[in-house]
Amino acid sequence: MDDEDGFCGVDPIPIQSQGIWSKSNAKGFLYHDLVRLQIQLALMFTFSQSVHKLLKHCHFARLVSETLAGIVLGPTVLGLVLPSVEEILFPEEGCIFVEMLTKLGYMFFMFLMGVKMDPSMVLKVGIKAWAIATFSIVVPLGYATFVSQTLLPGKVRNKSKHPTTRFVIVTETISSFPVIACLLIDLKIVNSELGRIALASALIRDILNTTFVFLTNYLYWIASVANWLVAWLTLFFSLAFISTIVFGLYPLFLWIIRQTPEAKPVKSVYISLICFAVLGSAIASDNLGMMYPFGPFVLGLTVPAGPPLGSTLEKRLGTFTMGLLTPLLLTYIGMKINLTEMHSMRSIVAILLAYVIGFTIKVIAVFLPALLCKMSVKDAIALALIMSTQGIVELAGYVTFVQTETLSEETYALVALSVLLTAVVVPFLVRSVYDYSRTYIGYQKRNILHSTDNEELRIVACAHKQDDAMGIIKVLEASNPTKHSPIAVFALHLVELLGGTSPVLINHQLRQKTTSLSSSRSQTIIDIFNKYEQHNSGLVNLQAFTAISMPKFMHDDICLLAFDKLASLIILPFHKKWSSQGRVIFNNNVLKNINSKVMDMAPCSVGVLVDRGKVNRAATKSLSSMYRVAMIFLGGDDDREALAYAKRMANSPWVHLTIFRISQLENNTREANWESILDTETLKDARHKCSTNGNVVYREEKVKDGPETAFLLHSVGEDYDLIMVGRRHKSHTNLLSGLIEWAELPELGEIGDLLASSEIRRPVSVLVVQQQLMQKKSK
Known part of the structure; x- marks a missing residue:
């Protein structure tokens, strides 16, 4: 309506409801953002926990259960069966607060994963881990580059599908350390010899891969944009940002550790400042052309692992992040999967074929060097499957690409389902070929009864x-x-x-x-x-x-x-x-x-x-x-x-x-x-x-x-x-x-x-x- 000065104004929408009998609730209590957010969170957590209770007996990871719960609450099931209910509970513009919470959860998840990683481990591992990590980077990236630049344009007639298929080929070559660590914990083999090799190889691969992708993207950007001066300045500020975190905040973290008495918790003011730094690093990453979780991840890497600082951060932030924000993120990822948008069979077959071939190349790239390092065939197969898995990091990255319109909804649904299929199949196959419970039980007698009197x-x-x-x-x-x-x-x-x-x-x-x-x-x-x-x-x-x-x-x-x-x-x-x-x-x-x-x-x-x-x-x-x-x-x-x-x-x-x-x-x-x-x-x-x-x-x-x-x-x-x-x-x-x-x-x-x-x-x-x-x- 027009006001006295001739300007057109809009009645503000109250965030909080004044009660069901209030006149402001004429349009319904779901008209208020806070009420709708509370109902959304309640439904998302109720469904995710219910699905997990049903599927945990089948040894399904929480990632699968929570993402399937999102599919049920999204347009694939709820939107198809009860479209009016889905429109009221989860309107397209009414999930902005949930989206903000999921981004916050992803930031702190990547930060905690960085805290749990020990980069110094790269210098301590043997040649076996380095060989496996190097092969698992070079071979898949070489395949992705060759196919996307050489074969793809000549094989696919629809040129508009080139960027999408190329994106799937490149992203399929990546498997992150946090996902592999979570899989090893779920399989209960993180402390086995196989688990140690997988962790060391994944850590080396993550650090080398992140460095390679970072430099490659910026060099490609410098070569492609018209204003090369802006590109070089962006690269300079990005390197300055990373150097500030590594060489500026790391001494600060050591100072905090020195100020903390032994067996005493870190002061809350230091934890608050670090949380503020997590948010600040995400803002800086986003404005420098990087993905927003990159800054928190690098910040987490600089935190010395273990007590008192690393363990305190894990204790203070772990429950809130892993128990609240991460399940919310996975359910939201599932809600973004719309299987009703998949129509082009040619596109579906091309993307799935690219995904399957990429996964196979990753498995081979780990299996062969593992055999050369004199691992048994079963252990080499299990290691190759573990090193080729994907999970929450890849799914969260795909959602970000959908929000930036890099991926279409059809492609996102396909790659997300492929990740879920991998998360279900890989643990099953690893359990089939690698029985950790029989690892140490052998045929040779090692006991006192069968030892001789003169034996040590x-x-x-x-x-x-x-x-x-x-x-x-x-x-x-x-x-x-x-x-x-x-x-x-x-x-x-x-x-x-x-x-x-x-x-x-x-x-x-x-x-x-x-x-x-x-x-x-x-x-x-x-x-x-x-x-x-x-x-x-x-x-x-x-x-x-x-x-x-x-x-x-x-x-x-x-x-x-x-x-x-x-x-x-x-x-x-x-x-x-x-x-x-x-x-x-x-x-x-x-x-x-x-x-x-x-x-x-x-x-x-x-x-x-x-x-x-x-x-x-x-x-x-x-x-x-x-x-x-x-x-x-x-x-x-x-x-x-x-x-x-x-x-x-x-x-x-x-x-x-x-x-x-x-x-x-x-x-x-x-x-x-x-x-x-x-x-x-x-x-x-x-x-x-x-x-x-x-x-x-x-x-x-x-x-x-x-x-x-x-x-x-x-x-x-x-x-x-x-x-x-x-x-x-x-x-x-x-x-x-x-x-x-x-x-x-x-x-x-x-x-x-x-x-x-x-x-x-x-x-x-x-x-x-x-x-x-x-x-x-x-x-």
Whole structure:
């Protein structure tokens, strides 16, 4: 309507509703932007979570579920079935606020991915990762250049389709590090040897590819635009912008770390300033002709990975970004997919063919150098598939190109569906050719029972805390290292990875620098093991390592180290700790899960140490008094392995061993099977040792059922410092009747569970032993 001055004015649209009974709601409450935004967010999150609940049992990634939810809410489904509802809820001009949130989410997602990446890893990787990364860049880019510049114009009649097909060919040659890292985490192989090679190769490829594309685009722009002076100035300011981030903000980040006391969080004002820098870098990137997430990604790369700054940023921004903004981004990407716009079959076939050929070229470009690097065929196939996958980074880039009208809606729908198909097929194929659960289980026997008396005993000793190291040292001291039978100890300090994606295994013999996360705690634990080596000079060979990894993948670090070092035994600390009064002061289910996974995958025997020793013990000193050990023998592989370790301890003059042979009362029948024969022969050797060694005692105990077994075990702990027992026993035996149903810790077995119960308050430690799991030969 016209105002008094003759100008035409428009009634402002109120953002917030005044209530359903207000006169301002004559057009409906969805007329207000804030109300519509709230309903949009509620629908998008409800549908994405619902679809994920349905598809997670099929091992579909969240990317697939959340994007499919967007397709349901977009013009493909909702717009086709209920077009009026779709127009009201998601009008073309009414999603501007959702679009702004998705761009904000993409910026912070790329920033956090940069924070999790460690560029210095490029200088530490071997020739294998460099070869794979180089081939995976050169071959696909060479193919894309050759096809788009040479073959394409002569093969496609419709010249208007050249830029689109060329765009698909070029973008298909790219696979980003964040997508590969997320895939490895979903597959639970990020800490495996294959996962480490994939991460290193992807990181090298991302850095080289980003540099190449950046320079190529600007040189092409300089050569093509009329005003070359403007182009050169733009390139100069772009390089100045990147240099400011790298050489200006990196020292600032180091200063923030120095200002943060150890074990203290970074001040909130610093986090706020970094968030402001993320937004500023996105604005600068967009105005310099680059994609807006490029600046935040480079900024994230300059942040030192790990605590205190990297982990704090991950903790403060991770939940908001990964839990809120990223799902919103993926659902919005799905809403932009309009399958009803696909009409030209010729165009569909050309684009899909370009996509399939590009994917095949990427797979070959990784597979061949992997074979040349002497990887197995299955591992090479799995690595090639992993390195060729695409995901959120590519989808978000495609949406940006649609918004800038670089891509048509038809092409975008095709390439987006191709990415989703890749995200579904690649994990399935990798799981088919690469069974990570059987990686370390082999045919070769690596246990104590099958080791000779003059053979070096190789043990991987794992510790999370200082108390773990002190408890394990006591067991190692009793293991009787001699000149004829030395002990090789591979001490592994396990540290949780915070604010990073790439796991790190530090070999302290190579003088590798530790990070701020592990430097002080690792050195304390390493010093404990070093003192043990010094007190046993010439008898013990120690190598110290620190594994920095996510807890759900720590078992891979343990198994891989044991596999590489040909260890016969892994000693793990129990997930509970007791005070000197017998009270439970520490209980961590994460450590419990780690121990269970190690037992399922270990390439050798495993021992879980339930340490109830006194807190103030001098664990780094040699045994100066008699160390009393009890061995509980019921029969089976694990008991025979535990007895073999106990007999080795009994060779020490400072160890007194008592072997308890527990058998069933009034059992006149003899089992004529191979297991019973092995048990009899093993015990015969133990009884012979009793006649020659005065520090070995053999006792036979008869019990009727499980309760009598429990009573006997409780009485045994009165006079011993360490009780050794096998983990697995025959479940149908009467010796364990009633104990199986009440077991709370299945990873310790029925006897181990009984000895680790909170009812025992005496300072007696328990070592639960599981013999190496042997892989079954295929028929």
